[in-house]
Amino acid sequence: ASIFHQGNPETNADENKFAHIAGARSVAFGVLTVLQLNQAFLSRSVDRSLLDTGIRSNMWMVGGVVLSFILYIVGTYVPKLNDWLELVPLGWPAWVVIAVTIVLQIVFSELLKLVLRRTTKSSASYMAHRRTISSV
Numbered sequence: 001a002s003i004f005h006q007g008n009p010e011t012n013a014d015e016n017k018f019a020h021i022a023g024a025r026s027v028a029f030g031v032l033t034v035l036q037l038n039q040a041f042l043s044r045s046v047d048r049s050l051l052d053t054g055i056r057s058n059m060w061m062v063g064g065v066v067l068s069f070i071l072y073i074v075g076t077y078v079p080k081l082n083d084w085l086e087l088v089p090l091g092w093p094a095w096v097v098i099a100v101t102i103v104l105q106i107v108f109s110e111l112l113k114l115v116l117r118r119t120t121k122s123s124a125s126y127m128a129h130r131r132t133i134s135s136v
Contacts (some may be wrong), residue, residue: 008041021052023088023094026076026087026088027090030072030076030090031098033069035105036101040061040064041053041065042109045113047116048113049114076089076090
């Protein structure tokens with residue numbers, strides 16, 4: 001089972017290959033689009049967690065991300081427009097791939113921020129200790 005559009009099995013092999021390539025392109029485009037939209041929220045702070053910064057504190061950004069996602073959906077699923085963009089509609093397995101990549105992106109980003117916070121605190125604590133010792 002493929003994660004994208006299979007094409008018509010009654011057509012020749014070249015057309016099936018094209019459908020396979022168009023499906024792969026659509027999945028790649030979907031993953032990259034959604035990851036970039038998600039990155040907008042993750043990049044609001046270098047060291048503060050997404051839970052600390054909140055999603056709704058900048059409603060203009062939320063609106064921009066929602067509008068961009070709607071345009072992505074329109075470009076993927078509206079006939080003729082998706083032909084022009086050389087995309088095919090995604091099936092549920094492709095959406096599972098996209099969801100998994102979003103979860104991985106959030107986990108890695110939040111872990112990196114956690115390490116950065118701990119490193120910064122350790123460094124600040126060390127520097128404060130050195131100042132205390134050198135002032136004695």
